[in-house]
Amino acid sequence: MADNNAPALIGTSGDSLREAFGKALTALAADFPKLVVLDADVAGGTGVHHFRKAHPERLIQFGIAEQNMVAAAGGLAAVGMLPVVTGFACFLERAYEQARLSIGYARRNAKIVASHPGLDVGPDGGSAQALEDIAAFRAIPGMTVISPADPVETALATRAILEFDGPVYMRTGRSPARRLFGDDHVFEIGKGQIVRHGCDVTLVACGVEVARALDAAELLAEGGIEARVVNMPTIKPIDADLLERCARETGAIVTAEDHNIYGGLGSAVAEAVGKRLPCPIEFVGLNDTFGTSGEPDELAEHFQITAPYIAAAARRAIERRKALQ
Amino acid sequence: MADNNAPALIGTSGDSLREAFGKALTALAADFPKLVVLDADVAGGTGVHHFRKAHPERLIQFGIAEQNMVAAAGGLAAVGMLPVVTGFACFLERAYEQARLSIGYARRNAKIVASHPGLDVGPDGGSAQALEDIAAFRAIPGMTVISPADPVETALATRAILEFDGPVYMRTGRSPARRLFGDDHVFEIGKGQIVRHGCDVTLVACGVEVARALDAAELLAEGGIEARVVNMPTIKPIDADLLERCARETGAIVTAEDHNIYGGLGSAVAEAVGKRLPCPIEFVGLNDTFGTSGEPDELAEHFQITAPYIAAAARRAIERRKALQ
Amino acid sequence: MSIAAKLIDRNDAAPSFATGPDIEAQIADAARFTRRHAIAAIYRATSGHPGGALSCAEILACLFGAEMNFWPASVNDPYRDRFVLSKGHACPALYAIGAYHQFCSKQEALGLRKLGSPFQGHPHVRDLPWVETSTGSLGQGFSVAVGMALGMKMQRMRARAYVLLGDGELQEGEVWEAAMCAAHHKLDNLCAIVDYNKMQSDATNEAIMRLEPLADKWRAFGWTVFEVDGHNIAEILSTLHLAASTRERPSVLIAHTLKGKGVPFMEGSPAWHGSVKLTRQQAADALTALGASPEDIKDLIDG
Amino acid sequence: MSIAAKLIDRNDAAPSFATGPDIEAQIADAARFTRRHAIAAIYRATSGHPGGALSCAEILACLFGAEMNFWPASVNDPYRDRFVLSKGHACPALYAIGAYHQFCSKQEALGLRKLGSPFQGHPHVRDLPWVETSTGSLGQGFSVAVGMALGMKMQRMRARAYVLLGDGELQEGEVWEAAMCAAHHKLDNLCAIVDYNKMQSDATNEAIMRLEPLADKWRAFGWTVFEVDGHNIAEILSTLHLAASTRERPSVLIAHTLKGKGVPFMEGSPAWHGSVKLTRQQAADALTALGASPEDIKDLIDG
Numbered sequence A, B: 001m002a003d004n005n006a007p008a009l010i011g012t013s014g015d016s017l018r019e020a021f022g023k024a025l026t027a028l029a030a031d032f033p034k035l036v037v038l039d040a041d042v043a044g045g046t047g048v049h050h051f052r053k054a055h056p057e058r059l060i061q062f063g064i065a066e067q068n069m070v071a072a073a074g075g076l077a078a079v080g081m082l083p084v085v086t087g088f089a090c091f092l093e094r095a096y097e098q099a100r101l102s103i104g105y106a107r108r109n110a111k112i113v114a115s116h117p118g119l120d121v122g123p124d125g126g127s128a129q130a131l132e133d134i135a136a137f138r139a140i141p142g143m144t145v146i147s148p149a150d151p152v153e154t155a156l157a158t159r160a161i162l163e164f165d166g167p168v169y170m171r172t173g174r175s176p177a178r179r180l181f182g183d184d185h186v187f188e189i190g191k192g193q194i195v196r197h198g199c200d201v202t203l204v205a206c207g208v209e210v211a212r213a214l215d216a217a218e219l220l221a222e223g224g225i226e227a228r229v230v231n232m233p234t235i236k237p238i239d240a241d242l243l244e245r246c247a248r249e250t251g252a253i254v255t256a257e258d259h260n261i262y263g264g265l266g267s268a269v270a271e272a273v274g275k276r277l278p279c280p281i282e283f284v285g286l287n288d289t290f291g292t293s294g295e296p297d298e299l300a301e302h303f304q305i306t307a308p309y310i311a312a313a314a315r316r317a318i319e320r321r322k323a324l325q
Numbered sequence C, D: 001m002s003i004a005a006k007l008i009d010r011n012d013a014a015p016s017f018a019t020g021p022d023i024e025a026q027i028a029d030a031a032r033f034t035r036r037h038a039i040a041a042i043y044r045a046t047s048g049h050p051g052g053a054l055s056c057a058e059i060l061a062c063l064f065g066a067e068m069n070f071w072p073a074s075v076n077d078p079y080r081d082r083f084v085l086s087k088g089h090a091c092p093a094l095y096a097i098g099a100y101h102q103f104c105s106k107q108e109a110l111g112l113r114k115l116g117s118p119f120q121g122h123p124h125v126r127d128l129p130w131v132e133t134s135t136g137s138l139g140q141g142f143s144v145a146v147g148m149a150l151g152m153k154m155q156r157m158r159a160r161a162y163v164l165l166g167d168g169e170l171q172e173g174e175v176w177e178a179a180m181c182a183a184h185h186k187l188d189n190l191c192a193i194v195d196y197n198k199m200q201s202d203a204t205n206e207a208i209m210r211l212e213p214l215a216d217k218w219r220a221f222g223w224t225v226f227e228v229d230g231h232n233i234a235e236i237l238s239t240l241h242l243a244a245s246t247r248e249r250p251s252v253l254i255a256h257t258l259k260g261k262g263v264p265f266m267e268g269s270p271a272w273h274g275s276v277k278l279t280r281q282q283a284a285d286a287l288t289a290l291g292a293s294p295e296d297i298k299d300l301i302d303g
């Protein structure tokens, strides 16, 4: 008989974005005395267990009741607290209208931070893989939407959203994430960054897809194509100036996101480019289908959002640019 | 003392899209024996009072509980009924995750029909004016999204969605709508239509904005600009072939919708054009702000989605096209 | 600042309401004003929900006229009591009681639902800070009030949160999430009042979605329950007082009311429950029934 | 087709379960199988929720082994009874009982959570039609079952809808919307079962969000309430039978269970409530505790 072994909790170790978020939040507690964290019985999965351990009196438990939690965050903000709502992306969607009215419309200084977005959720399967959250939250007037790319950026973004005055929706991630940025990395809400130079095509990505876009750029380089890679952690407000510059300098864009191709980053880029300086765009993401169970990397391959598919999209975009010239 | 006068119910008379929907649904009941209509205590406002009067036994009352209503529609469909969920757009958003899982993911043959979208809601004010519903529902994989333009088209679309096998979200409208189409009008899911010819610019609109786009075309014609007007009642799947043709033939596009400029029709058009044949696009809609109280036409003017603003956007789009040439 | 200290401030700021010997008469006057003003505003707006505004006049008048430490000078005071109108569609009554207590101008509050007016068809906190939060979507205001009560407790503020719910509103699951949460967190600084007028938009609760046994529901969710006549000022006041001394549990007043109260042709008539348009004659008749003089009626309707 | 006629069909189709003289022994066997199979599947998947799968084994075994008119040949029969696992994360137990009753292959059901397998981490009706609906988001399955019960009544089908909920799940407001709705519509063809294991993801219900007095809540929402020992097969069976004869009201069985039941190191240990990864040794120990022979263990783990 096992000696009451503790189970290995899945993914709470490693440098996942949710862990980076949970640790950053814990470290920031001292700087933000009004900060409180709201949980709906998933603290073990959102990274918030770190915060609970360090500051149990500042973790408010709402039970499995996301609607009440999100609207109550509006009330907490109204009386001067700085509430950070945490949960799984998919289940926070059930408080969509609460986020709209009691946070967005009331313009509360409350933050919603969602773990478990996209295929990155893995084996829990299609029901739990939120592929529409960025689109939904982006459409709420005045809602800032952020999806950082690695643990370093997640920690910086966590501080930035606490310093920012207004409603924010931020995605973290479930699976261990590759570290992309050094300690000197800078994160500013509303700013994208060129993380690899190139002038043949621009790959614009957010979240886990930034690492894949960088890999795609390597693949393209082997074929003599110099791809620029833009890390776009703020999906709203989108960095339209940077996108315009990329459209001008490379004339072809590929977007990559762990999200439906409709309504998310790709859509934000298409809007900005359509408005500023049109150019051919290819969209890498879920092709309007739900996910399924599997490991995140397998799923990314299966649903064609890995580096080779981004590279193929880049080649198509370049062809299209040439055809227009 | 008044002789127990009945109050004049607001907007339940006239040719509003909700009334057209309610009447069409009532007439279709005989053709669709499994049809049932779900209400959450707003039947007087959604047009469904007609159906209730004619077929009380086929109106299922859920009380003010949208989450349960939407998920239960999935259950009704599962046992062979043809459920049509009705409600105000804004309050149906609170069942967003239910629509995602129990209708979208389970791929149920259930329809969601939302009245009271956008500024067209009028005096109830910003809290009730759904400006993000198209974006949110469009992002759900496999969800068809429709927004008809006039009473004739609404009636045709009502039949079409009942004949179509799969999840649908359809917007109607609250205020009296101008009749645009004749009795020979054709509605097909997934197809847009050129409702006015022209080759200088294309105005793509849905819902109440189609009438305004037609007015804008008149204004433009006075200045010698021949605008093509496209009625785009299906926002998803978008008619990309038609948009590509318009991009080719007019080289400049304006989208117009009673919705946030982010994520809705404009976004769907920008995606399609970015993917097929890029051209300058201007977006007419709510500029990422919530609405407020007022009469629909006043509000449209205040938030700059009326004909003169569409016309101005068209001129900008044409200038941009010329600058590119 | 202690609550006692605040009470004194209050007496300074609004001596006419809080120090009179006959507080009940003052409140009755406020309730009468509220009904007339709400009817006039709805008439002028050509839309709005009269039934649920009329049913809660005494409740609002008791809260604003005596129970709450909340008055115009304290709108920015973090230690003020909070009131949330969760049944936001009844805002003509909220605007009226606010006007009566000088949170806003009486005349401006008649600009209900008009473009440019901050008196929207549902309360919006960015237009009118004293409404505390934006409501209109049933269920949410209650959760917001729970968040306020939680936040005030965490900050050791002794202020209280009050929230008024409709009975139809109780069909929203969010209400029961919030109820369970408030009991779990022992929010004895939270007081909910249910405007139990037995009607909702389309018909009676009984016809739409049965709520009874209602007191049992609240008790089973861990609340201290009081039932009151929602038009009896003395009973409301004393029960609010009792509720305020309940420890470790939130309390709810189930206030039995009459939808459309005060306007005979609206009382109990389902047609007047939702958003309606009043004719001039209907408005005048309603105001007459509410005891307004011909002069007042002219002012309210045309002024 | 009448229910009696279907019962005969059933005996034809699955004589080994429904006609044996010792139905309780059969069900106990099915429950044992369910636990072992669920543990093996979670081990192989390297993730999954064992606690809540183990606590509901007898409940599922009673439903599938005796109560429901539902068997592989009736998966497309519109008159079949419906079962919805609203606590979708317990699906390893559902897949196991399904495999036991030949809705699917035992071997394939061990492919839990793997790409290409229809046995997803939460039930998906488009992958496995016999799971009736897709669940995973707590609260929704209950509403779907309410919709099914409503739809079956409207079509005058005499079939019943069964739905299994977690206790933590009851914190979702949607559950109370559905409860109110089912009582209002007098859905006596609906039977809910609460797997009352007193634990949820992170800790006890008591610590996270108090549910007591739970039976009072259901009663106040208009349900006929039965409390049973959720591991006592005779009691579950007879109570399901009683529930089926309740008229005009839906009924709920509050089934008192032990989370992790059958695996001593999991029973009552909070760490095993959520999604976990089992080591080979832990899986083998668990299977031993569940009475599997060394050979069976080898098969289940490596086969």
Ligand SMILES: Cc1ncc(C[n+]2csc(CCOP(=O)(O)OP(=O)(O)O)c2C)c(N)n1
Binding pocket: B040, B041, B042, B064, B091, C049, C051, C052, C053, C055, C087, C089, C090, C136, C137, C138, C139, C165, C166, C167, C168, C169, C170, C195, C197, C199, C200, C201, C259, C273
């Ligand atoms: C979430 C939501 N669904 C629907 C509505 C539409 N609606 C406005 S008022 C109303 C009836 C409210 O009835 P009740 O709560 O009893 O209010 P009262 O009788 O006090 O007016 C409804 C359904 C809404 N405001 N919010």
Ligand SMILES: Cc1ncc(C[n+]2csc(CCOP(=O)(O)OP(=O)(O)O)c2C)c(N)n1
Binding pocket: A040, A041, A042, A064, A091, D049, D051, D052, D053, D055, D087, D089, D090, D136, D137, D138, D139, D165, D166, D167, D168, D169, D170, D195, D197, D199, D200, D201, D259, D273
């Ligand atoms: C809407 C929603 N919120 C959160 C979750 C995450 N979650 C999965 S299982 C679980 C705990 C469930 O506890 P309980 O209902 O008691 O189930 P059991 O104890 O029977 O496993 C949670 C919070 C979810 N699945 N759905």
Ligand SMILES: [Mg+2]
Binding pocket: C052, C166, C167, C168, C195, C196, C197, C198, C199, C200
């Ligand atoms: Mg009422």
Ligand SMILES: [Mg+2]
Binding pocket: D052, D166, D167, D168, D195, D196, D197, D198, D199, D200
């Ligand atoms: Mg449990």
